[in-house]
Amino acid sequence: MANMFDYLQWRGDLAFNASPFNPVDNIIFSQLSYLNLDGIVPGPDEKNGISIALAVKIYNENMGRPDFKMTSIFKEDPDLIKALALSKRFGNCQLFGHINYLDINREIQFSALCVYTSDDHCFITFRGTDTSLVGWKEDFNMCFREVIPSQIEAVNYLEKMAPLINGHLRVGGHSKGGNLAIYASSKCGKKIQKRITDIYSNDAPGFNEKIINDAGFAAIKDRIHSYVPQSSIIGMLLEQGYGSTVIKSSESGLLQHSLYSWEVTHNDLVRAEKSTESSRFINKTLREWLNSLDNKHREEFIESLYHILYTADVKSLRDLENSWFSAAGRVLKSLGAVDETKRKLIKKTLSELFLCAGRNFETFIKQKVDE
Numbered sequence: 001m002a003n004m005f006d007y008l009q010w011r012g013d014l015a016f017n018a019s020p021f022n023p024v025d026n027i028i029f030s031q032l033s034y035l036n037l038d039g040i041v042p043g044p045d046e047k048n049g050i051s052i053a054l055a056v057k058i059y060n061e062n063m064g065r066p067d068f069k070m071t072s073i074f075k076e077d078p079d080l081i082k083a084l085a086l087s088k089r090f091g092n093c094q095l096f097g098h099i100n101y102l103d104i105n106r107e108i109q110f111s112a113l114c115v116y117t118s119d120d121h122c123f124i125t126f127r128g129t130d131t132s133l134v135g136w137k138e139d140f141n142m143c144f145r146e147v148i149p150s151q152i153e154a155v156n157y158l159e160k161m162a163p164l165i166n167g168h169l170r171v172g173g174h175s176k177g178g179n180l181a182i183y184a185s186s187k188c189g190k191k192i193q194k195r196i197t198d199i200y201s202n203d204a205p206g207f208n209e210k211i212i213n214d215a216g217f218a219a220i221k222d223r224i225h226s227y228v229p230q231s232s233i234i235g236m237l238l239e240q241g242y243g244s245t246v247i248k249s250s251e252s253g254l255l256q257h258s259l260y261s262w263e264v265t266h267n268d269l270v271r272a273e274k275s276t277e278s279s280r281f282i283n284k285t286l287r288e289w290l291n292s293l294d295n296k297h298r299e300e301f302i303e304s305l306y307h308i309l310y311t312a313d314v315k316s317l318r319d320l321e322n323s324w325f326s327a328a329g330r331v332l333k334s335l336g337a338v339d340e341t342k343r344k345l346i347k348k349t350l351s352e353l354f355l356c357a358g359r360n361f362e363t364f365i366k367q368k369v370d371e
Contacts, residue, residue, distance in 0.1 A: 012087030041098035049096035056085035128175030178204025212241035229256035
């Protein structure tokens, strides 16, 4: 069960002009966007770039500083960037155009990065959702909003950076980052669209039907490479409008969302025949549940939950992970302080979810018996 670290050992000594860009390179660059590169990689308004090898050297020096914040949510990230720096394939790749910010008031978490490869291409990678509560709130907003702030920022970023880039463009990302890659590619100017050769979406949520039926989406649809693990949940949300390739993962359940668990060969991701039954069950349940709620109901439910968590001083998933008992107590206290209307809304909406799950579980069991 080889992963991207094994790939770096197999192909790390081959430049992109010797061994062509492949889907494994895509997940590596998509994962790279999660690293804290603030103050290391030049921003969108700076002319110069920095090699991955030099960025890692500075990164390692910063790790010893007490004021340096390691914001990555994946424990493997430090090992990944070290391995990239030591490889011929990635070490000399130039990083530039780094942007990263969180705005609680606008409910936006956005980060992006450009990577020059040695094959006349630049990979523009958008970060997925981090551990911040605002980041996850923005994801949930997709359930009732046609467009979220990060999608607008992604279009603006692509249109700003593309004129500064020589050669062709690849655009991609993991989770929400894959969604941003597709959205930005579909909404950017036609001249930029023509320069995009590939769009990579790695276990990313979809869109509403209005976006999928848009002319811009149709123009780039055949360049989308969508990958989901066997037990995908995130990548099955909302409408896709394109086919997805199912990938094998060494993990199970939600842990398959991590790109580090995706199985690879020397130049590709390992395909699976189909998604798991549990993934299809959860996907069917969530779709039926969301379809039973109008946009107003969805918005009120999500806003109510967010209000409870925010009032309980839960700012990130780490708050729940590091001190779940204390956080749970604050959440319960916050829940008790909300008005009766919101409590009834939350209870009714969750009851509808459990009913949908119950109906689908009965169907699921019946199918297993019939088999």
